[in-house]
Amino acid sequence: MxxxxxxxxxxxxxxxxxxxxxxxxxxxxxxxxxxxxxxxxxxxxxxxxxxxxxxxxxxxxxxxxxxxxxxxxxxxxxxxxxxxxxxxxxxxxxxxxxxxxxxxxxxxxxxxxxxxxxxxxxxxxxxxxxxxxxxxxxxxxxxxxxxxxxxxxxxxxxxxxxxxxxxxxxxxxxxxxxxxxxxxxxxxxxxxxxxxxxxxxxxxxxxxxxxxxxxxSSLIDSSPFKKQYFTNRVDHYFKFLIDRSIEEYGEVPSFIQYTIMYDLQWLFDISSVNNILTRDELIDVRKKLFDILQHIDDEVIFKQKNIPDILKGNILFFKYKNLENTDEYVKVQRKVVSRLNLNTIYLDVYEIIDDVLYILADLPTMFGTKAMVFVNGKEVKTKQIKFPQRDKYSLSHKYSTNYSFEAEIDLKRGEEYEIEFKSDSKTFEKLHIDFSRPCNFSKTVGYAKTRDYLSFLEDDKIVIKRRNNVEWIKREIKTLYGMLKEHKKGFKTGVPIRIIYHLIYPFMRNKRIWMFMDLPDMADDNARHLFTYAQDQDKNIIKYFTLDKDSKDWYDMKRIGKVIQYKSIKHRVLALYAEKIITSHPDNNIIYPFWGNYPFFAGLLKSSTIFLQHGITKDNVSTWLNGYDKHLMMFLTSSKHEYKSIFEYPYNYKREVIKLLGFPRFDSLERKEDKRQIFIMPSWRRYLRFKSNEYILNSQHFNRFNSLINNERLIEAAKKYDYELIFKPHPNVYEYIDLFDRNDYVKIDYKHEKYQKAFNHGSLLITDYSSVAFDFAYLRKPVLYYQYSRDYHFNINESYFDYDTMGFGEVCRIEDQLVDYIIEYMKNGCEMKEIYENRVKAYFLFNDKNNCMRVYNAIRRLPRKV
Structure with a gap:
């Protein structure tokens, strides 16, 4: 054989x-x-x-x-x-x-x-x-x-x-x-x-x-979206191995428990199955999962290494749900909460400005628990803030809500304060303290400083004292010693940069540094335009533009002002001294050059983030942009409608943070008539990310726009009326741009020409949902919306912007209708119709070329963190 x-x-x-x-x-x-x-x-x-x-x-x-x-x-x-x-x-x-x-x-x-x-x-x-x-x-x-x-x-x-x-x-x-x-x-x-x-x-x-x-597209990566992942596996995997174990040993050996639990943890981590399982199927799956968990020891669940503790708690409480409202269940609660540290409050924001401590904190809870703040033993007033996007779900069941709140505490220099947190739960009262990653405080460092105050964590209390250099040096030595001793991932970066920071501190402490940034590889947005304007303002402020040295914009920006290489040592060190980070993209992993090792630097930062935006906000993006994850000191808007929408959705920024001043890049928009160009600039679809070429080729989004850029009637009309057709999709579409069929007439923008150039010289824009339509319309140039279906990744019904009643051009559902409108605009020289001109006038508040001045002056007036 x-x-x-x-x-x-x-x-x-x-x-x-x-x-x-x-x-x-x-x-x-x-x-x-x-x-x-x-x-x-x-x-x-x-x-x-x-x-x-x-x-x-x-x-x-x-x-x-x-x-x-x-x-x-x-x-x-x-x-x-x-x-x-x-x-x-x-x-x-x-x-x-x-x-x-x-x-x-x-x-x-x-x-x-x-x-x-x-x-x-x-x-x-x-x-x-x-x-x-x-x-x-x-x-x-x-x-x-x-x-x-x-x-x-x-x-x-x-x-x-x-x-x-x-x-x-x-x-x-x-x-x-x-x-x-x-x-x-x-x-x-x-x-x-x-x-x-x-x-x-x-x-x-x-x-x-x-x-x-x-x-x-591999089977294992796509399977959670299939019904069989839940139904068949429960019977033919989990239950099957349990039954075989009992047949062999009369019980389920621990190694089989660990095996089953390893996969169960990923199953319980799936938030929603509403589009996969029917209500009856979900009830059946949950019943079987309950039976399976009866064969899994608590210790096996506790020792899983790959899921958050709060999800472990959910699994354990699900295991014991038949004991609810009994004394035994209270014992389970105490055990789980204690073992998993679920009695922990997380500080999202901790900052002291002008002798006022501002705290934004969150208590993840499965029991509707509320948190309270005590300063020197006395409870202080808090305000609850609702972040529904923080609620946690498992298999379409909400198992955790979040009690988020803010507090402002007046401080007096020279006095000492002890801050602690308590809950209203009888199961546990005192709360442990931890810090979410964006917080300028971390357990890794253990202290945070400002010019006048030193805060440090001690026995689940935050102690605040007036800062003196001797105490600060002692704290820093203790911090460096702890980093070197514990060897946590990131210490090799954290220790040397902290040492450099302290060596140059006497020379840098009074420097005022503003850092401007669009994207690491591109300077083509609001930050670039504001940076250009800022060169003639406040010579005492050192202004840097942050950019990757391989960017094609590097030398252009060098001609404008100081440019610093993105994620260089110089960038990492100076970012610790920066007063302002002025950016069109506020993602933490972009604006902080040390984000991967952020806990090693928290406590030293004194920067405020100013979000200039990179497009008009027309959809509810609060799951991405919100006060707990991206702490902004200023959030720029350009329209009364846009401004108002920020308060309608759970972004939860203070009213004074939102500024209606106009986009800096709008100042450079010019209505030029020297070229006859029609731009096709669709957005993209998140569901196409990481998909195979075969999947993309079969997608409606690809086929609709591939058909459009090869439409013979459109191409013949463009030739007849002497218009150039340019396909310039969303940057993410370029990952599969070569899949589009090419012809001799339609130009695909492989060189990624600057958007400003397209806005200024273009005659007509065709898009679906992209915010580039606002720039085009700002110049009173016609726009057409090609919305063949509601396949966009944002909920259009939830948006304040109604394309049919507020849009700056016709909304088309089918290609022939769209081509008819394009030809009609070609015939009339691509002039915007009066109805849409009136909508543009009603939408934008400013059209006076003074946006840069207003924005810069607003930034200048912001309070400084020192």
Whole structure:
């Protein structure tokens, strides 16, 4: 039977892009391929070139490679089962068709089985990711050295992947993969063997390279959106392994509990299944999950490493839901809250300006608990703020609300304060203190300073004293010592930059530094225009524009003023001294050059963030932009409608933060008549992110605009009326721009010409939902909206901006109608119609070329953090 030492079974479906690398990794093993390795490829109904490529390899190695062809796609389980029937190797592996294995793997596995073959039926190797995600699998802690592990002694050393495992053929016998499940079939297969023999080998001499596809179209990545991920897995995975365990041992061994819980945690982490399961199906799944959790020890749930503690709490409370309203349930609550530190309040904002301490804090709670603030033992007034976007859901069930609140505390220099937090819960009163990442305070540092005050964390209290340099130096030495001792990830960056900060502090403490920024690789927005205006203002303020040195705008910006290289050491150090960060993109990971190691610098920062925007806000974007995640001192708007909308949705910025002053870039808009250009500038769709080319090619968004830019009637009319057609989509569309069909007339803007140039010279704009329409309309130039369906990622019904009654041009649903309007505008010289001119006048408050002046003066008047 054992013609070969190894049989490798590969279930291949539409893998023509990757399967050559997969097969080459087998052929190039240090263990001789032709003598030792049989490859069984099951071509599972592929519709691409997978079959042809495999035949080419078989022609080179006819003895080693066998091909089985399925007439239709049957799935990996069925394909592997077919492959098993043809296996002639002593050891079996199930390599995936888009992955590969390191060269010494098979030799290492062979030696391992030779040394330990009498003890084990399975040997596994560590998994390393490549492609969209790089790094090691979180379970790679098992592979410090070659060893055999008894899972009864080390139950957390679970094994989930058949592809990274090697099996003794004799041990498999008549075992098959369960064809009822398309995900987790590996886990069921492996653990049936482990229930028979719970000893497993971990071999550090090989590596399995697992492709995380950029389009995330692999079965395991897309499966949570399929009904079978919930229904079939409950019965054929979780319940099946529990039943088999009880048959074998009379109970569920801990290693099976850890295995099941590892996958359950990801299932419970799915927030909504309303579009996947019916109400009855969800009720049935939840009932079965409850029964399954009765076989999982609390300690196994507590020790899961990959989910937030509050989700662990939800799982534990779900496990004990039958005890609700009993004394026993109160004991469970106390145990869970204590073990998981759920009695913790998180500070989002902690800042002292002009002797007033402002705190924005949040208490995640499953019990409707409220928080209170005490200063020197006396309760101070707080104001609750509702952030519904912070509520947490599991399987369409809201399990946690958030009690968020703000407080302002007057301080007097020279006095000392102790601040602590308490809850109104009888289960737990005193609250622990922690800090969310955007907060300018962190446990890693342990203190925060201003010019006049020093705050530090001590025994779940924040102590505030008047700052003196001796106390500050002591705190800093303690901080640096702790960083060096604990060696937390990021300390290698944090320690040297903090040292540089303190060395130059005497020379920098009184410097006023403003940092301007659009995007790291681009200077083409409000920050650029305001930076240009600012050069002649306040010479005592040092102004830098932050930009990647490889940006095509680098030398243009150097001619305007000081430019600092994005994420350079100089940028990281000066950012700690910056007074203002003035940006068109307020994302923390963009504006803070040390964001990945932010906790090592919190407490030193004194910057205020001014958000200039990069487009008119017309939709509810409060899930992304809000007071707890992006603490803004100024939020710029350009329209009364836009201004008003910020207070209608849960952004929760103070009224004085929102400024209606006009966009700086509007000052540079000019209505030029020197070119006859029609721009097609659609937005994009989030659902297309990380999708395969095949998926994009079949999407409505792609097909609609691909058809438009190749519309013969449109092209002939453009030629007739002497208009140039330019396709300039959203930057994210350029990731798949080459999929669009090209013709000799329509120009695709591969050079990414500046938007300002397009606005100034363009004659007509066609878009769907992009905010570029506002810039175009600002110049009284016509706009057409091509809204073929409601497939936009924002809820149009929730937007204050009604395209039919407020839009600056006609709204078209079908292509022929759109082309009719485009031709009509060509005929009249692309003049905006009076109805839409009146809408433009009603929408924009300012059209006086003084936006830069107003915005700059408003920034100048903002209070300073010192």
């Amino acid at each position: 054992n013609e070969f030492k190894f049989s490798v079974i590969i279930a291949a479906y539409n893998s023509d892009l990757w399967i050559s690398k997969t097969l080459n990794s087998l052929i190039n093993q240090t263990l001789d391929f032709e003598d030792n390795i049989q490859v069984i490829i099951v071509n599972d109904g592929s519709t691409d070139n997978t079959g042809r490529i495999c035949q080419e390899y078989k022609a080179r190695y006819p003895r080693n490679i066998k091909i089985i062809t399925n007439d239709r796609n049957m799935g990996p389980s069925a394909s592997r089962n077919l492959g098993l029937k043809q296996a002639r190797g002593k050891y079996i592996n199930f390599l995936d068709s888009d992955d590969y294995i390191s060269k010494p793997t098979f030799r290492s596995i062979s030696s391992f089985f030779t040394q330990h073959g009498d003890e084990i039926d399975i040997v596994s190797i560590p998994i390393h990711f490549f492609g969209d995600k790089e790094g090691e699998h979180i379970l790679n802690f098992k592979y410090g050295e070659n060893r055999v592990v008894d899972l009864f002694e080390h139950p957390d050393h679970i094994q989930l992947s058949c592809a990274s495992s090697f099996f003794r053929h004799e041990a498999i016998k008549d075992l098959k993969f369960d064809e009822n499940i398309s995900v987790s079939e590996d886990v069921v297969f492996i653990n049936q063997l482990l229930l028979k023999n719970p000893k497993i080998g971990f071999c550090s001499g090989g590596k399995y390279y697992y492709r995380k596809r950029e389009e995330r």
